[in-house]
Amino acid sequence: MGEVAAAVVSGVLSLEDGVKVICRRSRLMATLAGAGAMASGRAARPAGAVGVGRTRRQRVVLAVVASPKSTVVGGAKESIRALIAEWESRDIMAREVAVDVASHTPQVDPILDQLADELTDLDPAEPTIPYYSATLYDPRDLAEWDADYWVDNLRHTVRFAAAVQAALEDGFRVFTELAPHPLLTHAVDQTARTLDIPHMALATMRRDQELTGGLLGAVADLHSAGARVDFAAVCPQGRLIDAPLPVWNRQQLMLVRDPNELAPGGAVLAVHPLLGAHVRLAEEPERHVWQSDVGTDTQPWLGDHQVHNVAALPGAVYCEMALAAGRAVVGDAAELRDISFDQMLLLEEQSLVSASATVTGDGAADFVVETVHEGERVRRAAARIRRNRLRGGAGRL
Template sequence: MGRELLAAEPAFAAAVERLEPVLREQAGVSLLGATEPDADLTSLTAVMPALFGLQVALAELWRSYGAEPSAVIGHSLGEIAAAVTAGALDAPTGARIVAFRSRLLTTVRGGTMAVVDLPPPDLGRMTEDLPTLHVAVYASPEQCVVTGSAQEVGALVARVTAEGGFARTMPVPVAGHSPDVDPLLDAFAWELGAVPYGDPVCRRYSTVLDDPLDEAPYDTAYWLANLRRPVRFEQAVRAAARDGHRVFVEVAPHPTQAHPLARTLEAAGADEALVVPTLRRGTDDATSFRTALATLLVHGARVPSARETLHPDGRITDVPPPRWQHRRYWAGEVVLPLPAPESRPAAATRLDRLRMLVARVMGFAPDRLDPDVPLTDLGLDSLTAVRIRTAVLGEFGSAPELGVLLRQGTLRGVAGLLDDAPAPSPAPPLAHPGEPVHGTPGVLRSFPGTGPHAPLFLAHAAGGSSDVYGHLAARLDGHRPVYGFDRLEHPDDVPARAAEFARRIRQIRPEGPWTLGGWSYGGVVAQETARLLSRAGEVTALVLVDSILPLPAPPVATPAEEARRRFAGFAAYVHTVYGVELELPYVELGAMDDTAQVDLVLALLEKAVDLPPAVLAHQRSSYLDLRSAERHSPGPYPGRTLLYRATRPAPHTVRDARYERTDATLGWDAHCPDLTVTDLPAHHLALLDPPAVDTLAADLARALDPSGLPPTTAPMEP
């Protein structure tokens, strides 16, 4: 946590240096040691003081750029760091409270916690016969954290899941903010004694007290209540929104509260508010912080020292104007089509042909592709590499192995490995030509294109962005607009992502009708989204592009065997692609959760093979997304469903028996009774590239619009 900031941000390093002796004296914890990659933060007595110290240091980092808080909100343990940030406690006092709190919590036995996507009234209805359950956190209007006995928490999770909702137990050793901590309160009060405090220098919205605006002091009684009472986070955020606050910075090593914060602000009528995380797990902390700082700046937040600190010699200048194409589109005029681009120059070199092909797959103009720049620097990941290799094989009759592309391969280098096959004869022109278009990121990614029919909303595939739908969007232009839902790090489960997708769809088209879909994992998210939206309006169709529901996992005897089942195929894939043996510690992996598993596997891969960060990041996000799909149990969706199924096996992928289905419906007939299956003669990874995407777009246009209005896409200039 924060390791890269020590070298990149002097203010952060200075804050850590000041806090180091404080935490050592009060808690016996080294804050510097906690930033080490191999730091042991498994115990409460280590992780809680480390989190406190990191939050205080990050607040000092923000202040060094002139970002002064006009208010603070603290979530559970975070209230202590918030009090220090607001000037009501000094750092030694805050560290002392954290130290006593964490030591006492280690003595609590029994009980567990779960996050449940239910508003409090519905939660009360489902827990009437579960007397040990209590609300520990009011997170957002539709999410709570509950605490109680492991048996009753498990019963609640099962009930919510059976009704199609989301609930998940949390990997925490203590059932905090509940009667389980009552035996600690006298000892906590005795340890704390009289807590020295002052008045905060900014507004404090309490998550402890019934009234978030209550100005009760930060005395001993307050910190006892902070340990025992539920966290009233939603109520505090609502109060801040009512007071006009619209910029919320989460000061933490990872944005655990970003989603409930955004949902609460939306419910409070402040959905235009800006929510900015400081750091993100699994990324370069220095880059993440500068990105957060830039986010504040471009949204007009007052950060007075940022420009002077970051760019002391910088100046404001005008950027070049856009290069207008000067084409007329007046009503009533006949617009002559642009001259059709030649398929390729008569004397096109091997490199020219390769550049055109890669540009088409990646969505770049050919002149944007420097032949000597590694493709991974342009965003190539393992998925795109397979798509490019397939296209190269079709064009040249030979293709390099994936490892060549993913190990900093350049266009010039790849061209040198290809056979001098003659250029194939130009294919006949498509009925509805269209080059891939990049969407414009925003609330939803907006692809250029219009049309008279309801927009098509497409969810991202595992680990990727919705930009992969560029070819399809271009071919549907003139028929219907296309929007894409890009991947969010959080929420990270299918029901919550579907809820966010539905919310963003209704911001663009509040009343419907809606047409939804997705390729691969995106289809799983889209099906759940269709279920949600169908309660509020008309969903004309659900489009599943080779979305496969996994078969049940075979029974295994030990966690190590389950880890072997998950990762042995990946190790074989690494051997095939990179020619190295990836030795994996399956016993150790079996004791880890999904995130820790994939982080360890990729750390070992990074040591064995020199791979760009983009490739590793895509492998990580893809694995976590697929695991979320495997945990998801689709609910019934009676609406019209169109399933497009790939009929050829995908090359150069990790083989998993759970996805080797032979049934034509890929498992969806059990959940979508109004199902039409259409076969596409291509493999899974080629469905959104020509020529398969031409067939997909034409059939989709006919299926979604039986009246017969076809797409009318004109050729696009790069």
Template sequence: ELRSALADLIPKSPTIPFLSTMADPATAPVLDAEYWVANVRQPVRFSHAVTAAGADYGTFIEVSPHPLLTHAIGDTLADVHHHSVSTLQRDTDDTVTFHTNVNSTHTTAAPVTEHVCGPHPVLPATPWHHTRHWLSGTPAASVVGHPLLGVGVTDPTNGTRVWERALSPDFLWLGDHCIDEACVLPAAAYAELALAAVAEAFGAVSNKPWMIGELCLHQLMPIGDATVVVTTLSGDESKPCVEIRSGSGASGWTIHASATLERGAQSAPQPPEVDEASATELDADDLYRRLRSAGQQHGPAFQGIVSLTVSDSGAARAFVELPSEAKAGSRRFHLHPVMVDIALQTLGATKVATDLAGEAGQGSAVVLPVRLAGVRVYGDVTEGVCAVGMLRAGSSPDRFVG
């Protein structure tokens, strides 16, 4: 009956290699009616066909909804260079199973082929990045005392107090304060050094807090890998004087700041008057972009302006918070230099400063403090402050008073 039904078949030679499980696998069978009748009646020569295929191929893929022959193929070809996979498996995600099994043909038994000779490309050299991981040779005493002031001693010949601290850009937050891409000590740090020196030398009295009468800034202090900062205090408690110098290697000593201090009467701060009705809100990011174009780069530790406004009178007002990058060890400061520096940034938003930047072109005018006077500490500024800045022309075209 099957022979009669298939009598009209006119088979052609297969174009794809075909190994029969009924006829001799070494020869291509003729798929006529007699072949299919014999396929039904004769035993299945599965192992012969698989063995013949395994002579030239190492991977067998069973295309079926569930594997039925993969184990039989594996048992027939026990050589580790052969393996069989299925396409799908019931009760699983078809897409995941299909891609997983197909990928296994590359990872489990990748085909071994002859290495093709050819031109070898020139590979780039390894870009070695040298990083020092050695223990620092800095004495253990350098981590004791005030974060910036360091450890002090008294000169027995004249009673002068001397403190020394080695600073580098990776110390605390110093690396986030740069001018023209060079790390420099913030002006506010000199005020903190002066206040810390007199407080350590003569103590603090709650009803007569120390204040800075005048702080003169003579020269910027670049911070290198081994910049030694020396703070000296001369004079008695009635009229102390502080000087701050730096030295690096054989370059000698440079004086950067000098300050006179006194005890002031305890008083409450007087908030400055600002016309809030005429205030215009500004974008703090625009201020930092203008400062950067002027050569003043403030990293995350020195970007603490939360909101910023300027009034018709030209005064700028900012709410300032201590950035998280500057909070380490903040309780050990008398007047946190980062908060003071951010407060001074408010002067850059005043009308005088913006007009000056416009005249200089793209904010290229660099304005730096050279003198501070009447600096008082009323409380802990690290909890957040409101900074109000006014700027007016000074006695010369390149001088301003804020």
């Protein structure tokens, strides 16, 4: 039925004629309800077609070629369910489609003559925009779009993948599915990816989504994808205006260096602004320690991270401290494992933290960040540091 909608949009059928095709076809198909079924399978068409023909003795036929990797078959209900079980046993994704008539199969043969008779009053016209048929062998062929065409449309295999491929080959790159819920967007994506053609496949509406929001969102997506949008049709009373430029609130956030960071002669030592000065204890050569002030006076930018309106040291800071310590202890290929955040540190104007990395083996160390609260040491975060022997460069989490 999707091709009927396409025929109306392209000017082939009037809205009245499109409704005739849908309603008369649906009324006749209702007389066949109950005996048929259809199933969707994630399998390439040749393998699917061979499996259907050999194992079901033509009681199941190929109904839709949605993409190079997705097909729909139709036929007798018991045969379809047996085929689904067979496909699943071969690890082919399959599911039964929620219909009770097998369109595009011999099951609809009894109503074809009557459908042709009831559609003789159609008045088709030439399309006003490019039309790719999913019924004809060549999607680009111009059809008559008369009663016989719509009979073939009901009976023949739907060649959706071929129609999408033809449109892609002709230079179309943006596809939009107009449906209550996306069913074919993924098929378009699969076809384009198989051909290695850049594209955009967009859905307009989804279940449980407000209609207006979905359609307006689709218009925005189309515009962003480069499609030409007639905004006058969407907002006939509106006018385009220039959006105001952003107003930047420029503030210099300088890292304040402690006087202790100066070496004799006034040279500045390489001190990490969050870790502080690196000290290696002579009595414990395997232990490296740092101490720094991460308070909001020293690092005012840390005050932007707040919990219940109180500045708190973010987890990213602990990770950066651990990576910096790791590079100092095991080299640039340091990486972090088993990161834990033990207790939140609420920042004051001055907040002293101590960090240590204790070497536990070749290329490994334990990292801990602590503070002193009311005379007791409080562990704030910890991590395992390890040298990645397979890679160099900057550290990673």
